[in-house]
Amino acid sequence: MPSRSPSSSAVPETLWFTRCPVPTATGIAADQGWLAREFAPDGIAVRSLQDAPPEVAADHHYTHALTGLFREGGNVPALWARSRGEATRLIGLTWIEERQVVLVRAGSGISEPGQLRGLRLAVPHHGIGIDFWRAMALAGFRGALALAGLGLEDAELVDVPAVPGGGQWSAELSALRDGLVDAVYVKGALAVEAARRIGAEVAVELDAAPDRRARVNNGTPRPVTVHQRLLDEHPELVARFLAVLLEAADWAAERPVEVARILQA
Numbered sequence: 001m002p003s004r005s006p007s008s009s010a011v012p013e014t015l016w017f018t019r020c021p022v023p024t025a026t027g028i029a030a031d032q033g034w035l036a037r038e039f040a041p042d043g044i045a046v047r048s049l050q051d052a053p054p055e056v057a058a059d060h061h062y063t064h065a066l067t068g069l070f071r072e073g074g075n076v077p078a079l080w081a082r083s084r085g086e087a088t089r090l091i092g093l094t095w096i097e098e099r100q101v102v103l104v105r106a107g108s109g110i111s112e113p114g115q116l117r118g119l120r121l122a123v124p125h126h127g128i129g130i131d132f133w134r135a136m137a138l139a140g141f142r143g144a145l146a147l148a149g150l151g152l153e154d155a156e157l158v159d160v161p162a163v164p165g166g167g168q169w170s171a172e173l174s175a176l177r178d179g180l181v182d183a184v185y186v187k188g189a190l191a192v193e194a195a196r197r198i199g200a201e202v203a204v205e206l207d208a209a210p211d212r213r214a215r216v217n218n219g220t221p222r223p224v225t226v227h228q229r230l231l232d233e234h235p236e237l238v239a240r241f242l243a244v245l246l247e248a249a250d251w252a253a254e255r256p257v258e259v260a261r262i263l264q265a
Contacts, residue, residue, distance in 0.1 A: 009233040009234070011042065011043075011044065011234065011237075012044065012068045012230075012234070012237075013043070013044065013045065014044065014045045014046070014047055014068060015035075015039060015044055015045070015046050015047075015068050015070065015237065015241070016046075016047055016048070016049050016052070016060075016066055016068050016069040016070070017030065017035065017046065017047075017048060017049065017069070017070045017071070017072070018048065018049035018050065018060070018061045018069060018070070018071050018072075018073065019071070019072040019073060022096075022098065022188065022219060022222075023096045023098070023259075023263050024072045024094065024096075024222065025072065025094055025245040025246075025248045025249050025252070026070070026072040026224075026245060026248075027072075027262065027263075028248040028251070028252055028259065028262055029244050029245055029247070029248040030046075030048060031262045031265070032248070032251070034244050034247060034248065035241070035244055038240055038241075038243075038244050039237075039240070044237075049061060049066070049069065059129070061073065061077070062077040062080070062081065062129065062130055063081050063084075063086060064077075064078070064081045064086050064088040064225060064227060065086060066227070067227040067229045067230055068227070068230055069226070069227060069230075070224065070225075070226055070238075070241055071088075071223075071224070071225045071226070072094065072222060072223070072224045072245075073222065073223070074132055074136075074218040074219050074222065074223075075217075075218050075219070075221075075222070075223055076130060076132040076135040076136070076218045077130050077132055078090070078223050078225050080130040086227075087227055087228035087229065088225045088226070088227060088228070089225060089226055089227070089228050089231055090223050090224070090225055091224050091225065091226055091231070091238060091242060092223070092224035092242055092245070093221040093222065093223055093224070094221060094222045094224065094249075095220060095221045095222070096219075096220070096222065097207050097215075097220070098187050098188050098219055098220065099187060099188055099189060099191075099192055099207060100140060100143075100185070100186075100187045100206040100207055100215050100217065100220070101185075101186060101187075101192065101202045101203075101204060101205055101206060101207075102116070102140065102141070102144045102183050102184070102185055102202070102203050102204040102206070103173075103176065103183065103184045103185075103186060103195050103200040103201065103202060103203065104176070104182060104183050104184075104200065104201055104203040105176060105177070105179070105182075105199075105200060105201070106199045106200065106201050107201075108182070108201070108203075110182075110183070110203045111203055112148070112203070112204070113144050113145060113146075113147040113148035113150070113204050114148035114150070115203070116141070116144060116145055116148070116150070116154075116155055116183060116203070116204070117145075117148075117150055117154050117155060118154070118155060118156070119155050119156065119182040119183050120155075120156045120158045120180075120181045120182045120183070121137075121141050121155050121156065121157055121158065121181065121182070121183050121184075121185075122137065122158055122160045122172040122175055122176065122181040122183065122184045122185070123137050123138060123141075123157045123158060123159055123160065124137055124159075124160050124161075124162055124169075124171060124172055125159050125160065125161050125162060126162045127162070132218050133162075133168075135218060136185070136187065136217055136218045136219075137172075137184075137185045138152065138157075139216070139217045139218065140185035140187070140206065140215075140217055141155070141157075141183075141185055143206055143209075143213070143214040143215055143216065143217070144185070144204045144206060144214070146213075146214060147204070147209055147211075147214055158175075158180070158181050160172050160175045160180075160181065167194065168190065168191065168194075169184070169186050169191050169194055169195075170194070172184040172186075173186075173194060173195060173198055173200065174198075176198070176200060177198045177199075177200075183203060184200070187217070187219070224242070224245065226238055
């Protein structure tokens with residue numbers, strides 16, 4: 001069969017990348033300058049969408065309407081963009097444990113998934129186009145309940161409106177502290193640190209479950225997506241970008257101290 005001919009469309013002057021503020025291969029590769037190094041000989045600039053002016057960045061992290069954009073972020077916005085007709089395509093998955101737990105008030109005696117039956121579970125509500133926080137909570141509780149053969153229908157879901165200007169998980173943790181709900185799903189080190197400030201205890205440690213499906217959620221696994229147009233017109237650029245991410249993953253596996261420094265920043 002004849003080999004595929006190179007794309008005849010113009011090579012983009014800029015490739016954009018965007019990632020959530022969590023551990024990602026893209027973040028490590030960008031910190032080390034490897035993405036810029038890879039494409040500089042072609043005269044292609046590689047820029048972070050987070051550093052772009054508002055008229056360029058817009059809400060593309062969620063909508064993926066920018067054709068030259070590589071996105072390593074949550075599943076929920078990617079699926080939402082696809083459902084709205086955007087030609088976003090999955091090209092890779094990363095799996096990084098982020099500490100997913102279900103928290104309860106201190107002294108409640110709740111320490112296993114089966115005890116969530118009948119409890120009031122906090123489900124955040126944000127006034128945004130795609131409420132990925134809400135989706136994360138629902139998926140987290142579903143994973144915890146499934147460990148005991150239960151489902152969301154076996155508990156009471158309580159809407160908790162977000163507090164304007166409040167930090168992540170602040171509304172849910174305040175509701176837990178005030179006795180308005182019995183359990184809150186959180187993820188990440190910052191969430192667990194915030195929980196300590198109100199004296200909350202871990203009831204279910206999803207990361208400890210042998211079945212990894214219990215912690216499949218917005219960021220686990222985390223998808224790497226591109227726009228179909230970039231994939232069709234410049235597949236070689238997509239392949240090279242992914243190769244850099246693989247390089248970053250190999251580098252990170254052998255340098256935990258350096259990775260910790262990058263993630264801390």
